[in-house]
Amino acid sequence: MTSTPSQPYQPATDYQDRTSRQAFEQLVSVRGEGDEWDFKATLGYITKNHARVNLAKDALAFCNLPGGGTIIVGVTDDFDHIGLTDAERIDTTAIRRAIEKFIDGDFIVAAAEHKLADPATGEEKRYGVIHFRRRFAQPVLAALDGQIANDKPVVFRSGDILIRRGAASIRANSGDVRRLFANSxxxxxxxxxxxxxxxxxxxxxxxxxxxxxxxxxxxxxxxxxxxxxxxxxxxxxxxxxxxxxxxxxxxxxxxxxxxxxxxxxxxxxxxxxxxxxxxxxxxxxxxxxxxxxxxxxxxxxxxxxxxxxxxxxxxxxxxxxxxxxxxxxxxxxxxxxxxxxxxxxxxxxxxxxxxxxxxxx
Incomplete structure (x- = not known):
């Protein structure tokens, strides 16, 4: 079931600055992850279930931040700037389709690709910027279980509220939930x-x-x-x-x-x-x-x-x-x-x- 929104519509164009060249350059130069941003070497094949579940987990957590959160794709956990593969494309529609069934609540995806020259080699590489946020004040919930495979534990369960804590997307505790709804x-x-x-x-x-x-x-x-x-x-x-x-x-x-x-x-x-x-x-x-x-x-x-x-x-x-x-x-x-x-x-x-x-x- 989808949540009934009670806030006015906010067009996605309000959030394009989060995927701008300036925003990208600010984040890609950071060594470290935080509540509002994350680095990924790749999104993987988002038509595959494991990639969709992992991306949905981060999207759910980012959406419950007041200003949303951003993923830079093409940077490893060790902050090596490897860029996107030739075959990988950052497509807003494909990303939304991959995760929307996991999310109970209206949310926004804004995405862009940017090129950056490697300081050491001068080689120009492509990177992806993806920004997630909820459209309305109410927290978003997991719409169904996120399970990568039958023999694997679930990453999140239907009804869970996820939040960001440091560089991790985790299940909210009772205190987090109270704060989210109070802020709402x-x-x-x-x-x-x-x-x-x-x-x-x-x-x-x-x-x-x-x-x-x-x-x-x-x-x-x-x-x-x-x-x-x-x-x-x-x-x-x-x-x-x-x-x-x-x-x-x-x-x-x-x-x-x-x-x-x-x-x-x-x-x-x-x-x-x-x-x-x-x-x-x-x-x-x-x-x-x-x-x-x-x-x-x-x-x-x-x-x-x-x-x-x-x-x-x-x-x-x-x-x-x-x-x-x-x-x-x-x-x-x-x-x-x-x-x-x-x-x-x-x-x-x-x-x-x-x-x-x-x-x-």
Whole structure:
């Protein structure tokens, strides 16, 4: 029977960095094995039962680590870099098919091959990198007995929870099991809190009405005339500054109620993003009512809005923000669309959210 997941779907592309060239070079240079990584000279013939059972044992243990675990293939127990054989291929689909019947729970396999020159001979060799992790917070279990042959003892039994201890994949004891399920409960609360936070951020952006439309279509010389166009004023809606403040406070209250389950760094990023978007909205409301227009980068007196810039820098790299802030010169003036900068700010929050959902934040 397969476990019923209770966490949001997380795409496997979130884990490709674990099989990147940089990650490979960091691990392959290590002399020693640990909880989160292992070396194997070869995977063997993973169509054969003994190879499948041994690989499933390590996959089960790695999946029960918060961030998963990685196998480097082509390095011996003595840390000799022998590389893959000519016939051996690291194939994600083949690996999953080889082990999935042994695993009760949704899991992710990410794999890649990398080439590395032997320092002594200069010969280029291929190596494999395989990363395993569970998709959801609940621990994964062995779905059936892992037995290499009828006359051999079982490597693991159906229902076992395996963990990593040092370089070994072993059966969890009662203390390990309690910790795994306790961490699972904590993570579930975190996921619910993070979903609420993101929902509030999305709702605030939805409330912005025609703000993006306003800033995205205009250049400097159009401002005095365009702000009085009926269509543009209708797009901005009839929201007052007081109503806007009330709506923002309502969303902030929702986030405050789940704040104990949100990592502090993520909470501060949310606050910066919400304040940034809210300040843009207030600018648009004021300019609509006053019948004047200024770039979103400026205050009412025409000076740079340094507070808005500071909020943006909490989420957007300086060089990227500079491009949005300066704008694009055109024949008619300077075009400073605001949609890309809001997207960039929200990506900063989403990056932290993904870390939390993966159990790393």
């Amino acid at each position: 409960i904590v993570h579930e609360e975190r996921v619910r809190a993070v979903n609420e936070l993101w929902s509030c951020l999305v709702e605030q952006r939805r409330l912005m009405g025609g703000v993006e439309y306003l800033f995205d279509i205009l250049v400097d010389n159009e401002y005095p005339e365009a702000i009085t166009r009926p269509g543009l004023r209708e797009a901005l809606g009839h929201l007052t500054e007081v109503r806007h403040a009330d709506d923002v406070d309502r969303l902030q209250l929702r986030v405050s109620l789940v704040r104990p389950h949100i990592p502090e760094e993520l909470y501060q990023q949310y606050r910066a993003c919400a304040a940034f978007v809210g300040r843009l909205h207030m600018k648009a409301i004021w300019q609509r009512d006053a019948g004047v227009f200024l770039p979103w980068t400026e205050l009412q007196n025409g000076s740079p809005d340094l507070q808005l810039q500071h909020l943006a820098l909490a989420l957007i790299p300086q060089d990227e923000l500079n491009g949005y802030w300066t704008g694009q010169p055109t024949g008619d003036g300077t075009h400073r669309p605001v949609r890309p900068v809001i997207d960039a700010a929200e990506r900063g929050v989403l990056k932290s959210i993904n870390l939390v959902l993966r159990g790393l934040g």
